[in-house]
Each structure stands twice: as C-alpha cells, then as structure tokens.
Amino acid sequence: MASDDERENVYLVYNKIAGWFSENRPTELIEKAHLDDLIYHIPADGHVLDLGCGTGQPILQYLISKNLKVTGVDASKEILSIARKNFPESEFLLEDMRHLHLNQKFDAIIAWHSFFHLPINDQPAMFELFEKHLNINGILLFTSGTELGEAWGMNGGENLFHASLNTENYSQLLKQHHFKVLKHVVNDPDCGHANVWMARFCG
Incomplete structure (x- = not known):
C-alpha cells in the first residue's frame, strides 16, 4: 500500500x-469527441490550461494539432x-494544481483523469481555482467518479490513489462557482467508461 504522503x-x-x-498510457484518442x-x-486561437497534463500524449498533442496554445x-x-x-515548443509548469496562482486566465481548463487523484477534502477548493x-x-472539462469515496488502482506496480465526491456535490460546486453544466456523461462507453463533465464559466 502507498504511504500516507503518496x-x-x-x-x-x-x-x-x-x-x-x-x-503504457494508451495513445488512441478515445477522448476526441469531448475534446472536439x-x-x-x-x-x-484559444489558450488551454491542461492540469495534470502527464506526458502530453495524446490530449495536449491533439489540442496543439488544432492550433490551440x-x-x-x-x-x-x-x-x-x-x-x-x-x-519542446510547448509551455510546461511544474506545479501542484491545488496551489495554482498563475495570474492568468484561459479559454479552457482540462483536468482529465487528474483531478480525481486529489483527496476528497482538497477537491471543493479547486472550483475556486478553476473560476x-x-x-x-x-x-x-474534467472527469470524476459518481459516488463519494476513495479507491486504489495498480499502475506500473505501484498503488495509485483516486477519490470522488458524489454527482450532487459536483453539481452544487459548479453552480456555486458560476458554472453552467453543458454536459455530464456517466460511464461513457466510447471513452473508457469515463464520467465526463463539461461546464461554461458564466462569471
């Protein structure tokens, strides 16, 4: 089992x-419909912030192929x-998303299979940072679970932590921070059974 720090x-x-x-990260772009x-x-010519960008493949790669920054x-x-x-031509920042203060605004934020690695208690505060x-x-655009709880998965021989609020929690947080939900797809069979949220910030 991973340590408390991990x-x-x-x-x-x-x-x-x-x-x-x-x-080993799949490079097939099963996320394409949601990215489109x-x-x-x-x-x-929009500017996208990719939180938890990983190696950049395949999501960041697809976005820059569409001439987005x-x-x-x-x-x-x-x-x-x-x-x-x-x-090498893209901008990357070594930052914990929970402490993000870039003094910059973006046209979109993606937290695809990254936001759900945060402990339950850390997730609500992220919506202020998104805002x-x-x-x-x-x-x-982000992915989540559907029920309040924690889970562990095995990746590369290491235990990897995941956590989620429930669907109503996310709906309330989005509304509280002036987001309008454009779509919420649960267990998308065409996208690795991901639970996908897309919302517009209305200010």
Missing part, C-alpha cells in the same frame, strides 16, 4: 512510474521532463 500527493507515485506510464466539443466552444501543468517532475522532451483561471464563457 495518498495526499499522488504525483510522488507518478515520479516512480513515469517511464512505465509513458510507455471543447474546441467548438472556445476561440480558434496549451500550457501544461503537472506536479510530477519526472512526468513533466518527458512531456518537455515530447513537445479564477478562466475567462468569461471559458470551458471546464
């Missing part, structure tokens, strides 16, 4: 498995070093 800071586990993750929805709602953020220095080698870093009418 439970609170999952990026420490990603530092251990960075090479394995880079080699996001692209539809933002300017053609993407800033990648990850708290794992080992993962980020791979991302920088993969995409602070989005332009009016900006789009938030």
Whole structure:
C-alpha cells in the first residue's frame, strides 16, 4: 500500500512510474469527441490550461494539432521532463494544481483523469481555482467518479490513489462557482467508461 504522503500527493507515485506510464498510457484518442466539443466552444486561437497534463500524449498533442496554445501543468517532475522532451515548443509548469496562482486566465481548463487523484477534502477548493483561471464563457472539462469515496488502482506496480465526491456535490460546486453544466456523461462507453463533465464559466 502507498504511504500516507503518496495518498495526499499522488504525483510522488507518478515520479516512480513515469517511464512505465509513458510507455503504457494508451495513445488512441478515445477522448476526441469531448475534446472536439471543447474546441467548438472556445476561440480558434484559444489558450488551454491542461492540469495534470502527464506526458502530453495524446490530449495536449491533439489540442496543439488544432492550433490551440496549451500550457501544461503537472506536479510530477519526472512526468513533466518527458512531456518537455515530447513537445519542446510547448509551455510546461511544474506545479501542484491545488496551489495554482498563475495570474492568468484561459479559454479552457482540462483536468482529465487528474483531478480525481486529489483527496476528497482538497477537491471543493479547486472550483475556486478553476473560476479564477478562466475567462468569461471559458470551458471546464474534467472527469470524476459518481459516488463519494476513495479507491486504489495498480499502475506500473505501484498503488495509485483516486477519490470522488458524489454527482450532487459536483453539481452544487459548479453552480456555486458560476458554472453552467453543458454536459455530464456517466460511464461513457466510447471513452473508457469515463464520467465526463463539461461546464461554461458564466462569471
């Protein structure tokens, strides 16, 4: 079992498995339909903040292929070093998303299979950070669970922590922080059974 520190800071586990993750993370773009929805709602030259960007493949890679500017953020220095080698022209920041203060606003924020690594108690505060870093009418795209609880998964021989609020909690947090839900897809069979949220920041 992972240590308490690795439970609170999952990026420490990603530092251990960075090479394995880079080699084994599926590169088929099963997220394409959701990314295309996001692209539809933002300017053609929009700037996207990819929180928990990993190695940049395949999501950041797809977005830059669509001529969007993407800033990648990850708290794992080992993962980020791979991302920088993969995409040397892109901007990457070594940051814990929970402490993000960029003094910059974006047209979209993506937290795809990253936000759900945060402990339950840390997740509500993220919605204020999402709010602070989005332009009016900006789009938030993230994945979550559907029920309140914690789970562990095995990746690269290491235990990896996941947590979720319940669906009503997320709905309330989005409303509280001035987001309008554009879609909520549960257990998407075409996207690895992900639970996907897309919301517009209304200001």
